[in-house]
Amino acid sequence: xxxxxxxxxxxxxxxxxxxxxxxxxxxxxxxxxxxxxxxxxxxxxxxxxxxxxxxxxxxxxxxxxxxxxxxxxxxxxxxxxxxxxxxxxxxxxxxxxxxxxxxxxxxxxxxxxxxxxxxxxxxxxxxxxxxxxxxxxxxxxxxxxxxxxxxxxxxxxxxxxxxxxxxxxxxxxxxxxxxxxxxxxxxxxxxxxxxxxxxxxxxxxxxxxxxxxxxxxxxxxxxxxxxxxxxxxxxxxxxxxxxxxxxxxxxxxxxxxxxxxxxxxxxxxxxxxxxxxxxxxxxxxxxxxxxxxxxxxxxxxxxxxxxxxxxxxxxxxxxxxxxxxxxxxxxxxxxxxxx
Amino acid sequence: xxxxxxxxxxxxxxxxxxxxxxxxxxxxxxxxxxxxxxxxxxxxxxxxxxxxxxxxxxxxxxxxxxxxxxxxxxxxxxxxxxxxxxxxxxxxxxxxxxxxxxxxxxxxxxxxxxxxxxxxxxxxxxxxxxxxxxxxxxxxxxxxxxxxxxxxxxxxxxxxxxxxxxxxxxxxxxxxxxxxxxxxxxxxxxxxxxxxxxxxxxxxxxxxxxxxxxxxxxxxxxxxxxxxxxxxxxxxxxxxxxxxxxxxxxxxxxxxxxxxxxxxxxxxxxxxxxxxx
Numbered sequence: 001x002x003x004x005x006x007x008x009x010x011x012x013x014x015x016x017x018x019x020x021x022x023x024x025x026x027x028x029x030x031x032x033x034x035x036x037x038x039x040x041x042x043x044x045x046x047x048x049x050x051x052x053x054x055x056x057x058x059x060x061x062x063x064x065x066x067x068x069x070x071x072x073x074x075x076x077x078x079x080x081x082x083x084x085x086x087x088x089x090x091x092x093x094x095x096x097x098x099x100x101x102x103x104x105x106x107x108x109x110x111x112x113x114x115x116x117x118x119x120x121x122x123x124x125x126x127x128x129x130x131x132x133x134x135x136x137x138x139x140x141x142x143x144x145x146x147x148x149x150x151x152x153x154x155x156x157x158x159x160x161x162x163x164x165x166x167x168x169x170x171x172x173x174x175x176x177x178x179x180x181x182x183x184x185x186x187x188x189x190x191x192x193x194x195x196x197x198x199x200x201x202x203x204x205x206x207x208x209x210x211x212x213x214x215x216x217x218x219x220x221x222x223x224x225x226x227x228x229x230x231x232x233x234x235x236x237x238x239x240x241x242x243x244x245x246x247x248x249x250x251x252x253x254x255x256x257x258x259x260x261x262x263x264x265x266x267x268x269x270x271x272x273x274x275x276x277x278x279x280x281x282x283x284x285x286x287x288x289x290x291x292x293x294x295x296x297x298x299x300x301x302x303x304x305x306x307x308x309x310x311x312x313x314x315x316x317x318x319x320x321x322x323x324x325x326x327x328x329x330x331x332x333x334x335x336x337x338x339x
Numbered sequence: 340x341x342x343x344x345x346x347x348x349x350x351x352x353x354x355x356x357x358x359x360x361x362x363x364x365x366x367x368x369x370x371x372x373x374x375x376x377x378x379x380x381x382x383x384x385x386x387x388x389x390x391x392x393x394x395x396x397x398x399x400x401x402x403x404x405x406x407x408x409x410x411x412x413x414x415x416x417x418x419x420x421x422x423x424x425x426x427x428x429x430x431x432x433x434x435x436x437x438x439x440x441x442x443x444x445x446x447x448x449x450x451x452x453x454x455x456x457x458x459x460x461x462x463x464x465x466x467x468x469x470x471x472x473x474x475x476x477x478x479x480x481x482x483x484x485x486x487x488x489x490x491x492x493x494x495x496x497x498x499x500x501x502x503x504x505x506x507x508x509x510x511x512x513x514x515x516x517x518x519x520x521x522x523x524x525x526x527x528x529x530x531x532x533x534x535x536x537x538x539x540x541x542x543x544x545x546x547x548x549x550x551x552x553x554x555x556x557x558x559x560x561x562x563x564x565x566x567x568x569x570x571x572x573x574x575x576x577x578x579x580x581x582x583x584x585x586x587x588x589x590x591x592x593x594x595x596x597x598x599x600x601x602x603x604x605x606x607x608x609x610x611x612x613x614x615x616x
Contacts, residue, residue: 110423111423201460203456203458203460204460204462205421206418206421206456206460207456207460207462207522207525208462208472208476209418209421209449210416210418210449210453210454210456210526211449211450211453211472211473211476211525211526211529212446212447212449212450212473212476212477212529213446213472213473213476214446214476217476221472221476222462225463226463
């Protein structure tokens with residue numbers, strides 16, 4: 001508003017009416033709208049394509065059979081169980097370590113060179129391509145830096161009724177794959193832990209201190225309970241990224257053709273019927289859904305395209321389950337936490 | 340303004356006939372700040388404050404926003420410790436012991452010097468668990484003794500009759516005024532002998548404010564209370580002594596009636612009469 005023109009109603013007068021009012025603004029809004037619809041369009045094309053190719057092939061027998069040389073008989077059973085095991089192992093490996101690191105950085109090491117060093121490393125790790133994690137997993141878990149000089153050992157541990165044989169080095173086992181995916185999601189787990197802790201209202205922390213609680217008691221009774229739903233949501237989302245990873249698993253040695261579910265567990269009932277199988281599973285050979293998809297797509301037979309599409313639908317369904325779980329937890333958290 | 344406050348003072352003096360004529364002579368200091376200075380990084384927030392707080396009385400800290408009164412309050416139970424980059428010089432004596440001496444157990448200190456915040460901050464737990472938090476973190480076991488302690492604390496905070504049937508309900512379901520009294524009960528449950536209150540009624544409606552003020556009046560029989568307030572009438576109503584802060588300096592401290600009727604400093608008079616602040 002110019003001080004030289006104190007006319008009444010000045011705010012309503014357009015001082016320099018442009019020839020085509022709002023043209024730039026409208027163009028910009030249009031471009032933005034096209035961008036938004038483009039994203040949705042690509043997703044729809046992808047989904048429709050996969051659905052059209054895989055629809056007739058997705059059946060209960062597809063879910064409950066192993067791979068086969070005959071496309072009509074091929075199934076995802078080994079890959080489905082392999083992926084679930086990988087995610088489970090990756091989670092139990094990455095979550096305690098990631099949460100510990102996040103709590104350390106957010107609560108204990110508040111500044112100093114150590115924190116700076118860890119933070120720089122974390123942001124670098126988060127940007128490392130996944131195949132590099134595969135190479136890391138190969139060196140660390142599969143070969144253990146060649147420490148056993150080609151003479152693998154077997155560590156035998158006897159439980160009450162079960163007998164556990166741990167191969168050293170781990171070799172091309174489910175455990176190597178799970179730990180590799182665990183490394184992959186570790187930086188993300190650390191980041192979500194820190195963000196969830198930072199989101200806890202400062203008033204809660206102060207009130208706890210003011211009542212004579214120690215730092216540990218404040219973390220244990222106030223900060224962690226308030227942060228856990230956020231951490232769980234973040235972990236599920238990072239796990240749903242890991243479940244689609246193919247490259248690191250191929251490097252670590254996932255089998256492309258496998259007629260065996262890890263530990264012989266083919267259904268949830270088997271876990272109860274043969275608990276020993278659940279203990280053996282981590283040291284079994286493995287494959288995973290994305291590895292199967294990759295393999296089927298590379299086959300010359302046209303029918304395998306349809307098998308691959310059906311497997312993609314299974315993978316998308318699994319991802320959807322994870323995402324729904326994450327949003328349910330988030331919704332419950334928001335309902336519960338009204339500070 | 341000054342007239343209005345004088346009326347409050349007079350009304351209160353009538354109601355409380357046994358008001359000691361000279362608080363200083365009758366009461367020994369519970370808390371004493373000596374040459375206390377406080378720094379947020381390079382910024383000095385308190386300058387050489389020396390102030391003694393008599394036992395079983397209410398001391399009000401008043402002054403414009405940013406004058407350092409809240410900072411001063413938080414030096415009394417070392418709540419400023421949790422802010423990074425802060426520094427204290429000088430002494431705060433609690434019954435003669437310097438709480439900034441090395442080797443002082445800050446956790447034990449905060450149990451003796453309780454605190455109530457401006458915004459009521461109930462934990463997202465049940466009413467019972469909120470009050471039980473302090474005793475529990477101090478290692479209190481035994482359910483019967485704990486239940487008695489919690490009832491006693493809620494009674495002292497004047498909340499027992501309102502919540503006795505809903506101890507298991509979430510504390511977040513209580514009204515704003517009830518939440519604030521719950522926070523007072525929670526602070527009382529650790530058996531403090533000093534209670535610090537940082538604008539405890541500023542977020543409450545007039546009826547809830549009156550209840551909290553009545554409560555402060557009752558609590559001073561047993562506790563030493565230091566209250567920060569923006570509300571001049573409130574300071575006049577509840578406190579025995581009033582300290583006026585400005586720009587990090589303690590300008591004046593005296594018996595409340597004197598501060599509001601015959602302040603010694605021009606600045607104090609300007610502030611309490613509403614000429615600035």
